[in-house]
Amino acid sequence: MDGTLSQDGELTPDSVAKAVGKENKSLFTIPSVVAMRPPALCEGCGHRDMYVTLTQVLKEEYPTHKVFSDIGCYTLGASAPFNAIDSCVDMGASITMAKGAADAGLHPSIAVIGDSTFTHSGMTGLLDCVNESTPLTIIISDNETTAMTGGQDSAGTGRIEAICLGLGVDPTHIRVVVPLKKNHEEMKQIIREEIEYRGVSVIIPRRECIQTLSRKKRSK
Numbered sequence: 106m107d108g109t110l111s112q113d114g115e116l117t118p119d120s121v122a123k124a125v126g127k128e129n130k131s132l133f134t135i136p137s138v139v140a141m142r143p144p145a146l147c148e149g150c151g152h153r154d155m156y157v158t159l160t161q162v163l164k165e166e167y168p169t170h171k172v173f174s175d176i177g178c179y180t181l182g183a184s185a186p187f188n189a190i191d192s193c194v195d196m197g198a199s200i201t202m203a204k205g206a207a208d209a210g211l212h213p214s215i216a217v218i219g220d221s222t223f224t225h226s227g228m229t230g231l232l233d234c235v236n237e238s239t240p241l242t243i244i245i246s247d248n249e250t251t252a253m254t255g256g257q258d259s260a261g262t263g264r265i266e267a268i269c270l271g272l273g274v275d276p277t278h279i280r281v282v283v284p285l286k287k288n289h290e291e292m293k294q295i296i297r298e299e300i301e302y303r304g305v306s307v308i309i310p311r312r313e314c315i316q317t318l319s320r321k322k323r324s325k
């Protein structure tokens with residue numbers, strides 16, 4: 106609490122070493138000629154189209170919004186040029202934090218989670234929202250794979266809608282869209298409609314991870 110360590114962000118070897126009065130003796134030093142290359146969503150990724158549309162709607166029409174995100178490729182929506190998410194704590198925290206914010210009166214309260222993370226630890230949060238008819242919008246950005254760990258199927262591959270239905274989400278508020286530039290206006294309209302609906306809504310932008318897709322093509 107005295108500011109020695111930041112209260113948010115990540116703990117790094119350097120910051121921890123400094124806090125305990127040690128020196129972090131790095132085994133490797135990065136030559137100055139090497140440019141910094143912060144991680145970014147792949148060019149052409151469906152998460153990009155989702156974030157472009159979401160941030161446009163929220164910034165232009167809902168200035169009081171907050172977006173609670175989760176752990177996956179889509180966490181990179183925190184970085185420029187999107188600057189799209191306000192929190193990322195742990196797997197599943199997007200829905201539970203968005204629920205807490207909605208319960209406290211925030212509108213719109215948006216959760217962004219991936220298909221794999223949703224079936225890892227997002228489903229219980231959704232059930233809680235359904236049980237209490239919480240007014241929030243959950244975006245399950247479905248890349249049809251577990252991209253971060255190499256492209257395995259998730260427990261929900263091919264049945265995200267069925268899981269949402271089974272947990273009790275009103276079928277008229279489970280909206281599927283293909284996140285492509287040509288569908289930008291359609292996606293904007295869906296986001297608007299579901300934000301205006303004061304209950305549990307799930308939007309599923311679905312487009313396969315282009316890395317998984319190209320691996321499949323190469324192996325044929």
Ligand code: SF4
Binds near residue numbers: 152248315
């Ligand atoms: S690995 Fe796949 S899901 Fe992840 S950023 Fe790249 S294209 Fe998108």
